[in-house]
Amino acid sequence: MANASKAKGTAFESALVAYLREHHNPGARRNVQMGAKDIGDIDGYYLHALEAKAEKTITLSSYIAQANREAVHAGQPYGCAVVKRRMKGTADGYVVRDVATDVRLMNRFRDAEELLKEYNFSVWYEHDQHHRAA
Template identity: 40%
Template sequence: MANPNKQRGTAWESSVRDYLNAFLGLVDADGRFLSPMSGLNIRRAAQEGAKDVGDVHAFPLILECKDVRNPAVPTWIRQARIEAVHAGFPFGVVVAKVRGKGAALGRVHVDVRTWTRLRLALGMPTAEFRHLYGWTPSLRGLDTSRWYLTTTLRDLAHLLGDYRRNVSGVPDVAR
């Protein structure tokens, strides 16, 4: 892989995957899956054809991972939503690397609609959901399509675990 930007992006995707697998207890001390065929394992997606399916699959989330200097969060969020549809997953989110920090402190961005759908799936009031998972809003002008909420990958890992434990409708194939 000669392209340094591609190498950096691949390394970030792998870091996100490895962090989530370890946090959720899906791997042993050597990083091997405890249940290799489980649909709950976090995996980097192989790109197939013209329709991108996101960088990391963490059911029910598609993670679009970004390791760049200049953020374009609203554009990235639109990309994540489209890729979630292509992959057949309900939610698309962005995980942006923070320079000099580990994967746990990566910044997770979601649009207001995705945030609301996640909150409602967990049956939580707005204030509780915001506080429990560390969400902070970014309201950019009057155009609500540019509004989004941000948390850390660590807090998203908690949310992912809670979603998988508490939300009905998680496909049996993913259990």
């Protein structure tokens, strides 16, 4: 049974890497496990240590604690868990982080957008319109 669970996790990680390569970062890849200093399952999700989970029983608190710990090990500012949704494809999974991490991330986005808007309003406007349409 452990091998079936491991195979399920590996398949989800591979599917997630393929999705990220197509839609986010062509350089996304699975990480080699590092034991006590693990750096997350997948590298290449911008600014994040990503912990991929495909389990029957979902335990968000342990996933987030693990992701946050691995973000520190990876030198990334944010940790998140990507949780497979049962009977659904990769894009239907859930990205989960704690509220404190999400607020830090949203503050960073807000500050970056304000800087871009002040630096070059027309570039910011095009950027804003592009991402509203997506």
